[in-house]
Amino acid sequence: MKEVIRHLPTKGVVLRYTNFNEADRMLTIFSPELGKISVLARGCRKAKSRFLAATELFCYGEYTLYRRGDFHIMTQANILDSFYEIRNDMDKLLYASYVINLTEEVVSPGQGDIHLFYLLLQTLSYFSYSDLDPELITHVFEIKLLDHIGYRPVLDKCIACGSNKGPYHFDIREGGLVCANCYNTNIIGNNIQMGTIKTIEYVLDMDMNRINVLKIPSSIKEELDTILKAYIEERIDKKLKSRKFIDDFKGKNRKR
Ligand SMILES: [Zn+2]
Numbered sequence: 251m252k253e254v255i256r257h258l259p260t261k262g263v264v265l266r267y268t269n270f271n272e273a274d275r276m277l278t279i280f281s282p283e284l285g286k287i288s289v290l291a292r293g294c295r296k297a298k299s300r301f302l303a304a305t306e307l308f309c310y311g312e313y314t315l316y317r318r319g320d321f322h323i324m325t326q327a328n329i330l331d332s333f334y335e336i337r338n339d340m341d342k343l344l345y346a347s348y349v350i351n352l353t354e355e356v357v358s359p360g361q362g363d364i365h366l367f368y369l370l371l372q373t374l375s376y377f378s379y380s381d382l383d384p385e386l387i388t389h390v391f392e393i394k395l396l397d398h399i400g401y402r403p404v405l406d407k408c409i410a411c412g413s414n415k416g417p418y419h420f421d422i423r424e425g426g427l428v429c430a431n432c433y434n435t436n437i438i439g440n441n442i443q444m445g446t447i448k449t450i451e452y453v454l455d456m457d458m459n460r461i462n463v464l465k466i467p468s469s470i471k472e473e474l475d476t477i478l479k480a481y482i483e484e485r486i487d488k489k490l491k492s493r494k495f496i497d498d499f500k501g502k503n504r505k506r
Pocket residue numbers: 408409410411412413428429430431432433
């Protein structure tokens with residue numbers, strides 16, 4: 251029987267690649283309909299390949315694929331946006347790399363996620379085309395991602411006893427605030443100021459387009475950075491290398 255080859259056009263963003271052989275590349279692409287997929291781009295690193303630009307990190311393209319077992323083979327690629335500007339700025343590159351790594355952690359093969367796909371596209375657009383602080387863009391992405399995957403933090407009351415009297419701590423294991431009484435019993439939780447709580451609440455319900463007018467004071471930004479990092483690591487049960495690169499880079503800049 252003749253093998254049936256189904257050519258499948260899908261949009262996608264390149265989250266990762268591995269070079270192998272002389273000129274081949276295996277990609278991890280996030281497709282809004284197919285979720286996370288492995289895609290072989292044959293010969294894409296040859297000097298005159300039409301595919302090379304479409305197989306770079308962050309590239310948003312329309313890919314024609316056919317399925318071969320548990321991966322796909324790319325037969326055509328049409329770049330919709332390469333988000334090239336991200337590569338010209340060290341800060342943007344570091345934060346955007348972390349954002350695509352985090353996306354890769356939460357998407358699964360075979361499970362499309364149109365909402366997350368458009369959140370990622372918007373985020374990459376802000377990195378590429380705006381002068382907004384890449385750290386701010388990243389924190390907005392993180393907060394919206396947490397909400398989307400079911401880890402919206404409880405911020406209006408103590409998660410243990412229900413008290414709505416501050417001051418509070420933030421319990422990364424339970425994903426919410428704990429009041430002073432409960433904190434004193436268990437001593438689990440990070441410091442959290444009212445301003446940080448309000449900022450997270452605001453971002454949770456903010457339309458992504460409002461990011462232009464979002465201002466976060468530096469004292470809150472630092473606390474937000476610490477809490478989001480700890481909360482995400484707890485949820486995905488992993489420390490991402492790209493997140494560590496950001497800390498190393500920031501540490502080096504501070505010492506200078
Ligand atoms: Zn309590």
